[in-house]
Amino acid sequence: MSHNQLTESGRLHHFLSIEGLKRPLLTEIMDRAEQFSSISHQQVKKVPLLRGKTIVNLFFENSTRTRTTFELAAKRLSADVISLNINTSSASKGESLRDTLHNLEAMHSDMFVVRHHQSGAAEFIAQHVAPHVSVINAGDGCHAHPTQAMLDMFTIRRHKQHFPDLRVAIIGDILHSRVARSQIQALATLGVGEIRVIAPKTLLPTDCKTLGVHVYHDMNAGLKDVDVVITLRLQNERMQGALLPSSKEYYQCYGLTERKLSLAKPDAIVMHPGPINRGVEIASAVADGPQSVILEQVTHGIAVRMAIMSMTLGSQAELYEVTA
């Protein structure tokens, strides 16, 4: 379980993993995101909530999309943002990661948004930062991507309301997916009725049973009567190993087509964390079709990140200002 995400009084200080967070906190994030969501439709899409705060994007792994959403979320909260690509920073001068972090802290940074190819990196950083700094995990290795999971929950709630009534299927590379891992934890915490994973055996973790999910290897059976279909991005690098035969064959077995989707409930929604591989894990007709909420996920990503950023940094007093 993540160390020290919460303050003694149970408020969010870091946001590293869904694991260990209670249902009321996840609900609070979604409620708060709902408030920020309405801001996006105002003439001036900005609130002064984090004015004067310094947020540092620490990206050890390149991701324009995720960096952009965090940068926009920070700017719409009126924070100052510094984006550092750590490969080109002092690391090249032989400085250790800890020294780099301590230097950034000493500049009175208030938050580090961390993306790293190694599992546990955000946690490690959170353990070593000064008490005044909040750390947000923007994806670490195969471990967790909790802001993505929360925007997915927010998107589901927008369409389906009551979690216990839902049957949710996640399709694809569960084994290597930090997104899937965080989604499963969030769905379980929110009391979703049934969580299914659909994948070939080579792309399933060995601890599937302990995750509380139902495992399917066949799309026809797995998609039957589900309310939410979550497709995962197939990393090209997996294809080169022995785990998968070819992207064409993968598409035939596990690609989400209109025909397969018709087995789900008629009002099922289709999700994907992006960027999508059309014709690999999802057919274009489905990605762009009436049941797809993929672009809504992107939109909600800003509001959900604004919520998490303001909750980790904000005092209760400040929080009330959102609605003012």
Added chain:
Amino acid sequence: MSHNQLTESGRLHHFLSIEGLKRPLLTEIMDRAEQFSSISHQQVKKVPLLRGKTIVNLFFENSTRTRTTFELAAKRLSADVISLNINTSSASKGESLRDTLHNLEAMHSDMFVVRHHQSGAAEFIAQHVAPHVSVINAGDGCHAHPTQAMLDMFTIRRHKQHFPDLRVAIIGDILHSRVARSQIQALATLGVGEIRVIAPKTLLPTDCKTLGVHVYHDMNAGLKDVDVVITLRLQNERMQGALLPSSKEYYQCYGLTERKLSLAKPDAIVMHPGPINRGVEIASAVADGPQSVILEQVTHGIAVRMAIMSMTLGSQAELYEVTA
């Protein structure tokens, strides 16, 4: 003709090309730029006109200068700016341009400033964006560079006032120049008395006659009695092809020297879109001389881009705030 630049009521929605725009609109851009120009001399060079708006610089072709002027224009309008170098973005993850655009739209972006090496790219993007997004063409292939043309018109008006009385000469690589193409359209729309192009045959488009310009191959004849001399940048890559013998020979024939400039009217102004190749298309003595307005063009570039950005994004109500 550019598709859909204007709203039904004839206001600017996108800014893709000078082609198809009427004289009153070009005049409105210049009048509005005049207002912003005075802001640059204030103690605080900022107006809150686009506060809370998100402007995305989408540069598929590197250009520090142009990107910087758009970024400064956006910041002086108090907008939030995100600059994306598309080569290093999700494109590398195999995402299509359309998916990238739809994602940026979903983040509630209000404007895309597009620079692309392919003619028609800005137009293509404008055809595919959501209705709430404005697209500004910051240069596409050999097609158009309309904000450059408008800052050139603004610079001419500052010095020469009445367009119909003017004789304007454009010298150099007309064939490949998006700047020249947009300038000729703007000069024609503003009713300039005589537009001349001076270039070797290999650097002239075949449709010169239809452009309504007078063609000269000789500088002595072409510069005679002109009021405005526009020199174009000679792209180094042209030199490597069969189109030109050498930069030295080009300078002898078409380089603007003090001697050649003396054939123009004594109060003729000298322009160049930058960056200049000293000793290739223009002599240093001319570029830095008393008739040069090259740096003024750069200065006016900010105000003209502020004008175009605020017109495409702004409602009539907001527009009046500029003068408040």
Added chain:
Amino acid sequence: MSHNQLTESGRLHHFLSIEGLKRPLLTEIMDRAEQFSSISHQQVKKVPLLRGKTIVNLFFENSTRTRTTFELAAKRLSADVISLNINTSSASKGESLRDTLHNLEAMHSDMFVVRHHQSGAAEFIAQHVAPHVSVINAGDGCHAHPTQAMLDMFTIRRHKQHFPDLRVAIIGDILHSRVARSQIQALATLGVGEIRVIAPKTLLPTDCKTLGVHVYHDMNAGLKDVDVVITLRLQNERMQGALLPSSKEYYQCYGLTERKLSLAKPDAIVMHPGPINRGVEIASAVADGPQSVILEQVTHGIAVRMAIMSMTLGSQAELYEVTA
């Protein structure tokens, strides 16, 4: 001596070198930094002092740390910041440095923060900019790094108050260090009682005597009874030349260990401009020990740069607003 740093009335216009600046001005910088330092502890770490000003980071030499501190200082003064890596800019299109500068000026930039690998680069740029632009030297070759020196003086004053009573030792590569050069000038101007340099002969400049410093080749003698110990970063590239045997041998002779530090006064402080090479010029136990003020230096770097930026750009009228 630096040309033209001061206005006719003796106020800072550029900030290029400590050389030639008088003690009251250095004291004014520190007093003003003291004011900004308190802002960093406020809820909103921002003052509107430079709102609407445009500051351009012109980095010809990569330095994430220094660029970040200047960027943060500028943002906390509410200025707009543009960061240009000159290697990737118009320089690649063959434009001269002067043309690039004149273009940036024409965009109504107010300040250039310059970092360059060549000594004298900031001075050169200051001589060629328009009168309305201030230039700050963020490190030029082996010549000067005056903002670093001032943050070091500020850090010393925070701990030691009265400069004439102090004995300060600087250890390491004095010969190539722009930091050491600026520190010695600042310490001398502030009337420090004794300035010592401790280094092997190969890393000492030949003009050591004229600098007014006492030279030591032995740490035991040099550190005796000093109040302030400044360690310098050992550039790896020096190691490859004939100047030094190995980093291991260097550490044995000139690395600051707890044992050697015990020769200094018990309340001596330890400084380093960063990034540090642990186990080369300084032991980890010392860098992280109770006498180290290395991270404080980083913190003070923001306030000192805010002070220098606001003094070079500000009029007297504006300056009073800081305290308001």
